[in-house]
Amino acid sequence: MAYFIQVLIDAVALGSLYALVALAIGLVFGVMKLINFAQADYLTVGAYSLVIPTAAATPSMMFGGLPWALMIFCVVLSVTVLALITERVAFRPLRNTDPTTLLISSFAVSYFLQSLIIMFHGGRPKSVSIGAALTRPIDIFGLRVGGVQFLTMTVALLLLIVLVLFLKRTSIGIQLRAAAEDFSMARLLGVAANRVIAIAFAISGILGGVISLLFVIQTGTLDIRMGIMPTVYAFFATVIGGIGSLPGAVLGGYIVGILSVFLQAYLPEEMRPFRDAGVFTIVILILLVRPQGLIVTSAAKERV
Amino acid sequence: MAKSPKQKLQAKNVHVVFGGIKALTGVTLTLNAGDILGLIGPNGAGKTTLVNVLSGFQKPKPGTIELDGRDVSDLSPRKMAQAGIGRSFQAARLFRKLTVLENLTVAGLGIGLSRKAATSQARDILDWIGYRHGHDRQCDSLPYSDERRISIARALALQPSFTLLDEPASGMNEQECELLMETITGIPKNFGCGVMLIEHNMQVIMGVCHRIHVLDGGRSLAEGSPEEVRNDPNVLRAYLGDRASQKNAVI
Amino acid sequence: MRIFERLFPVLALVVPLAGVVWTIDQFGSAGVERVSTEALIRLVFAIGLYIFAGNSGIVSFGHMTFCAIAAYATAWQTCCAMLKPITMSGLPAFIRDNTFPLLPAALTSIGLAGVVAFTSGLILMRLSSLSASISTLALMFILNVIYSNWTTVTMGSSTIVGLPVYVTIWIALGCAALVIVIAYLYQVSRWGLMLRATREDEVAAQASGTSLYWSRLIAFTLSGFVAGLAGVLFAHFMGTVSIANFFLNHTFLIVAMLVIGGMQSLAGAVVGVTFISVVIELFRRAEVGFSVGSMQMSIPAGSQELILAGIMLLILIFRKAGIMGGKELRWPWSVRDDGTVAGVGQVRLARSANCHR
Ligand SMILES: Nc1ncnc2c1ncn2[C@@H]1O[C@H](COP(=O)(O)OP(=O)(O)OP(=O)(O)O)[C@@H](O)[C@H]1O
Ligand SMILES: [Mg+2]
Numbered sequence: 027m028a029y030f031i032q033v034l035i036d037a038v039a040l041g042s043l044y045a046l047v048a049l050a051i052g053l054v055f056g057v058m059k060l061i062n063f064a065q066a067d068y069l070t071v072g073a074y075s076l077v078i079p080t081a082a083a084t085p086s087m088m089f090g091g092l093p094w095a096l097m098i099f100c101v102v103l104s105v106t107v108l109a110l111i112t113e114r115v116a117f118r119p120l121r122n123t124d125p126t127t128l129l130i131s132s133f134a135v136s137y138f139l140q141s142l143i144i145m146f147h148g149g150r151p152k153s154v155s156i157g158a159a160l161t162r163p164i165d166i167f168g169l170r171v172g173g174v175q176f177l178t179m180t181v182a183l184l185l186l187i188v189l190v191l192f193l194k195r196t197s198i199g200i201q202l203r204a205a206a207e208d209f210s211m212a213r214l215l216g217v218a219a220n221r222v223i224a225i226a227f228a229i230s231g232i233l234g235g236v237i238s239l240l241f242v243i244q245t246g247t248l249d250i251r252m253g254i255m256p257t258v259y260a261f262f263a264t265v266i267g268g269i270g271s272l273p274g275a276v277l278g279g280y281i282v283g284i285l286s287v288f289l290q291a292y293l294p295e296e297m298r299p300f301r302d303a304g305v306f307t308i309v310i311l312i313l314l315v316r317p318q319g320l321i322v323t324s325a326a327k328e329r330v
Numbered sequence: 331m332a333k334s335p336k337q338k339l340q341a342k343n344v345h346v347v348f349g350g351i352k353a354l355t356g357v358t359l360t361l362n363a364g365d366i367l368g369l370i371g372p373n374g375a376g377k378t379t380l381v382n383v384l385s386g387f388q389k390p391k392p393g394t395i396e397l398d399g400r401d402v403s404d405l406s407p408r409k410m411a412q413a414g415i416g417r418s419f420q421a422a423r424l425f426r427k428l429t430v431l432e433n434l435t436v437a438g439l440g441i442g443l444s445r446k447a448a449t450s451q452a453r454d455i456l457d458w459i460g461y462r463h464g465h466d467r468q469c470d471s472l473p474y475s476d477e478r479r480i481s482i483a484r485a486l487a488l489q490p491s492f493t494l495l496d497e498p499a500s501g502m503n504e505q506e507c508e509l510l511m512e513t514i515t516g517i518p519k520n521f522g523c524g525v526m527l528i529e530h531n532m533q534v535i536m537g538v539c540h541r542i543h544v545l546d547g548g549r550s551l552a553e554g555s556p557e558e559v560r561n562d563p564n565v566l567r568a569y570l571g572d573r574a575s576q577k578n579a580v581i
Numbered sequence: 582m583r584i585f586e587r588l589f590p591v592l593a594l595v596v597p598l599a600g601v602v603w604t605i606d607q608f609g610s611a612g613v614e615r616v617s618t619e620a621l622i623r624l625v626f627a628i629g630l631y632i633f634a635g636n637s638g639i640v641s642f643g644h645m646t647f648c649a650i651a652a653y654a655t656a657w658q659t660c661c662a663m664l665k666p667i668t669m670s671g672l673p674a675f676i677r678d679n680t681f682p683l684l685p686a687a688l689t690s691i692g693l694a695g696v697v698a699f700t701s702g703l704i705l706m707r708l709s710s711l712s713a714s715i716s717t718l719a720l721m722f723i724l725n726v727i728y729s730n731w732t733t734v735t736m737g738s739s740t741i742v743g744l745p746v747y748v749t750i751w752i753a754l755g756c757a758a759l760v761i762v763i764a765y766l767y768q769v770s771r772w773g774l775m776l777r778a779t780r781e782d783e784v785a786a787q788a789s790g791t792s793l794y795w796s797r798l799i800a801f802t803l804s805g806f807v808a809g810l811a812g813v814l815f816a817h818f819m820g821t822v823s824i825a826n827f828f829l830n831h832t833f834l835i836v837a838m839l840v841i842g843g844m845q846s847l848a849g850a851v852v853g854v855t856f857i858s859v860v861i862e863l864f865r866r867a868e869v870g871f872s873v874g875s876m877q878m879s880i881p882a883g884s885q886e887l888i889l890a891g892i893m894l895l896i897l898i899f900r901k902a903g904i905m906g907g908k909e910l911r912w913p914w915s916v917r918d919d920g921t922v923a924g925v926g927q928v929r930l931a932r933s934a935n936c937h938r
Contacts, residue, residue: 130640
C-alpha cells in the first residue's frame, strides 16, 4: 500500500510535468498550427544555462552558482528569450504555411539549437548538482516520499493551476484560448495575432525553463538529448488528448505520465527497460480506437 | 464499371446542428434523375450544409438520406461518390499541383475505371465542357472561371447519377454565365443525371432550373416551379428582408 | 520517341548519376568512392521516404525504423557465424546456428521491413495527417527502445560487427536506379495519382471516390520496402550495425535532404541528396582542416550540422517547394498541351461582380 502511494505520487508528479509540456505545445499549436519540436531544446538550453560553456564533464557553474531565486529567474528568462527569438526568426516568416511545413521547420530549429549546444558545450553528458538538499526523502503522514518527487509534484501542480487560472480568468488568457479554438475567428474579433503568438511562445519558454530545472535536480546530469523524451511524450499527449484541445493536452499528459510510472513500477524487472516502448505502444492502441484523440474539437475537423 | 443509374435522391427530415447553430431543421427534398433543381437561400441558409449531407460529409442528426429508397445516411463521402453522387465545391478545391486532365482522371479512377479509360473519359468531358486546350496545365495557375468549370467537370467524371453544384457561377462574368447555363442545361441530357444547383445568381437559377427549393435559416421555405417561387411572398420576404414584408403589408 | 519522352524524368536522373559514378570509379580516390557510395545508399533511403512523404504530403519521421529492421535482419542471417551463438544467443536456433546466403538474406530482410511497414501502417494511416506524422516518431522510438534493450538478440546498444561487406559503388548505383524507376512507376500509377490528389486536397479527393486510407497505406508499405533495401545496403556497406545509426540524427539528415531538394518530386529527392552530400563532405573536410596558402585553417566541429539546419530553414522560408520546386525534369521539346491560349480574355477575378441581379 505504501509502495502504491509512492508510485502514485511519482505518477502524479510525472503526469503533471508532461501535462505542462503538452500544454505548452498545445498552446503554440493552437495559435499557429505549429507542433514545436524545438520545445525539447528549450528544455535542454535551460538546463545547460546552469553551467559555463566548456567541454568539461564537470563544468563550473554559471546560473547554477547563483542564489536560488536569482538562478530560477535567470534560467527562465533566458529560455523565454530563446523561445521568443525562435518565434521571431524562424516561425514568424512561416506563419501562414501548412502544419506539415511548420513541423519540419521546428525539426530544423531543434537540430540547429542542438548543434549550437554541442558547439559550445561538447556532446558528452555532464554532471551538475543543484538542490542536493532537496533530494532527501521527507515524511508526510508517516510516508517516506522522495524529496524530488514531492518538489516536482508540487511545482508542476502549482504551475498547472496558475496556468489554468491564467487561461480562464485573465483577458489575455481568454484571448489565447479563443485563438486556440479558432484562430481566424479570434483575429476577426480583434485578437492581435503577434501578441497572442508571442505570449504562447513566452509561456512555452517559461515552462521550459522551470521544467528543465526540475529535471536537472532529479537526474543531476546534462545531456544534449535530455529535452527530447519529455517533448516526445508531450507530443503523444497532445495527439491522444486530441490535437488542438487544451484540456485534451493536459489529460493526455497525465495519461502518458501515469502509464509510464506504473509500467516502471509494476513491470517485471527484466521488462522495465522496455517501459517507453510499452507506453508508446499503448498510445498507438488508444489511437486505434480513437483516431481523432480523446477530446475532439471542432477546430480539428476541416470545414468542408 | 457498369453502374446502374439511380433514379431518386431524397433527403428526409434532415437536421444538422453546429454548436448552437441550427444549420438545417427538418429539410425534406427529392432530386429526380433528369431534373435540374435549384437550391436557393440567403447567405448562411444551410445550402452548403445540405450538399455536405447529401454527399456524405455531414451526418444528419436526425434525418436520413435515401438513394432509390435505400438508406445511405451512414456512407462515407467516398462511398457516396462511388454510389453516384458527384459534387463540386463552393471553393472549387481543385488538386492544385495536378494537371487539369489528372484532376478528372482521379475521379475516373475513384469509381474504378482503368487508367486508360479514366484518361480518355477525362478528355471527353473536358471537350464536352468546352475546355479543349490546356489539358496538361497545372491547376494552380488557372483563371477563376476555369477553376469552376473544371470542378464541375471533375464531378461529372464520377459518372454520377446526381450532380450537386455549389455556386458554380460565382466569379464569372455575363458571357461566362451564359456558357455555364448552357453547360448545366446539357448535363441531364448528356449524362442522364439529376442536377442540384446552388446559386445566388437568379438569372442562372431562373434560366436553367425545372424546380426550385428555397431554404432560409435552415428551414425549407418553399418549393415549386421558378414561376411559383418567384411569386411566393415568403420568399420575397426572406430575400428582400423587412422592406419587402413592409411593402407587402402596405399592399 | 514517345516512350523516350515518357521515361525522360527517370533517365535524366539515372544517366547523370551513372556518369558521375563512372568518373569516380575511374579517377576518384578510395575516400571519394566511399563517400559517394554512402550518398547513393542515402539516396535509396531518401527515395523510399519520398514515395510516401512526397506523394502523400505527410512527413514521416519514422522511416529509420524499417531501415533498422532490415539491417538487423540481414545481420542476424549473415554475420559472424562463430560469435553469433554467444553474442546473440536469444535468436531462434535455425538463425543462430546457420549462415544464410546473401541474396536470400537481403530479400527476406527487405520483406520483413515491408511487412512491418504494412502492419504499422494499418494503424497509423487511419490518423489525420499531422497525427500520423507524429506517430511515425512513436514507431521509431518504440523500435529504438526495444532494439537497444533486447540484448540477447540485438546486442543492445553495442555494435554488431563482421557482416560481409559487398556493397560497392556500382551495387549502390544499381539499387538507386532501381528505386528511382520504382518510385517513378508508382507515382504515375493510379495509386500514385490518387495519393497525390489526397495530398492536394483531402476533402475533394474523398468526394472523387479516393480512399485516403488505402492510398496512403499502399505508399507507406512500398516505402517501407525501399527503406528496408537501404537498411540492407547500409549494413553490408559498413559491415556493422548499430541502433544508434538509425535514430534522430540520420532521420534529420534525410528529411533535410528531401526538403532542400524539394519534397514533392523525385528529381527533388535526387538533387537534395546530391547537393547536401557534397555540402556535408566539404564541411567535413573543412572541420578536419585545410590550408590557405601557408596557413592551416579549420572550422569548429559541429558547424556542419549548424549549416545544414540553417540551409533547411532558409529553404523553408524562401523556397518552400525546395530547389526543384516540386517539378520533375521534363523532355524540353515535348508537345505538352499547356494551353496558354485557352480561355484568353475571359480571366476575371472579380467575384460575381456583374453576375448578380
Ligand atoms: N463546420 C461548421 N461548423 C460550424 N458552423 C458551421 C459549419 N458549417 C456551416 N456552419 C454554419 O451553418 C450555417 C449554414 O452554413 P452554410 O454554409 O450551409 O450556408 P450557405 O447557405 O451555404 O451560405 P452561403 O450562401 O454563404 O454559402 C451558417 O451559419 C454557418 O456558419
Ligand atoms: Mg455555401
